[in-house]
Amino acid sequence: MSDVILSVLAHPDDAEFLCAGTLIRLAREHGWGVHIASITPGDCGSVEHSAEEIAGIRRQEGARAAALVGAAYHCLEERDLLIFYQERPLERITRLLRTVRPRIVLTHSPADYMLDHEMTSMLVRAAVFGAPVPNFFAGQGHPQALAHIPHLYYCDPIEGKDSLGRAVEPAFRIDISGVIDAKAEMLAAHASQRDWLRKHHGMDQYVQSMRDWCGARGRQVGVAFAEGFRQHLGHGYPQNDLLAQLLGVC
Numbered sequence: 553m554s555d556v557i558l559s560v561l562a563h564p565d566d567a568e569f570l571c572a573g574t575l576i577r578l579a580r581e582h583g584w585g586v587h588i589a590s591i592t593p594g595d596c597g598s599v600e601h602s603a604e605e606i607a608g609i610r611r612q613e614g615a616r617a618a619a620l621v622g623a624a625y626h627c628l629e630e631r632d633l634l635i636f637y638q639e640r641p642l643e644r645i646t647r648l649l650r651t652v653r654p655r656i657v658l659t660h661s662p663a664d665y666m667l668d669h670e671m672t673s674m675l676v677r678a679a680v681f682g683a684p685v686p687n688f689f690a691g692q693g694h695p696q697a698l699a700h701i702p703h704l705y706y707c708d709p710i711e712g713k714d715s716l717g718r719a720v721e722p723a724f725r726i727d728i729s730g731v732i733d734a735k736a737e738m739l740a741a742h743a744s745q746r747d748w749l750r751k752h753h754g755m756d757q758y759v760q761s762m763r764d765w766c767g768a769r770g771r772q773v774g775v776a777f778a779e780g781f782r783q784h785l786g787h788g789y790p791q792n793d794l795l796a797q798l799l800g801v802c
């Protein structure tokens with residue numbers, strides 16, 4: 553069985569902004585299986601469709617984007633702006649971890665621009681710790697508990713800053729110059745977000761915004777495009793930097 557990397561982020565297009573280049577490189581260079589999960593189906597990401605309509609559109613966009621690079625997409629069916637640190641999403645993430653059985657997990661920065669991202673970060677941190685504990689959610693039909701805690705990494709916050717505008721520097725960067733076009737193609741699969749991001753976020757060209765951000769991260773270290781990460785290094789979590797070992801850092 554090949555090794556697996558899983559990203560668990562709040563919304564259907566977050567992986568394509570924050571970490572898809574790294575996912576693509578692990579698949580292409582090391583043959584890893586890639587799973588992309590969003591906590592919600594992005595049900596508030598529209599001013600023209602109802603929540604149910606846009607959720608249906610965005611589940612399909614997420615699945616299509618993932619399929620472009622041979623990845624699987626999962627939606628954990630919480631709702632936009634309503635992600636809380638509570639039992640239901642924690643149980644769903646733990647079940648996903650025990651099903652997919654990743655060696656590496658990527659999630660949001662603990663400090664980010666909105667609470668859905670920060671809550672997701674906290675939930676994933678807890679689920680990664682709990683997934684190897686046999687009595688955690690015992691009797692709920694989960695697959696077997698994990699053998700050990702997977703490696704956990706935090707992506708850059710959006711625009712590399714916390715909610716007070718302070719810069720959040722990555723611990724290391726992964727060079728994604730060779731896969732930036734594939735990453736952009738994945739993001740473009742989220743076509744419903746083009747108008748939404750223009751109206752609500754003032755981002756006229758969302759694919760160009762992603763390229764600009766990765767270009768800025770890359771320029772800091774002399775490569776064309778990069779993604780930044782920090783590793784969760786609290787007690788009990790793996791301490792070796794597996795992601796950096798596999799893909800090199802810049």
Ligand SMILES: [Zn+2]
Pocket residue numbers: 562563566669
């Ligand atoms: Zn998001």
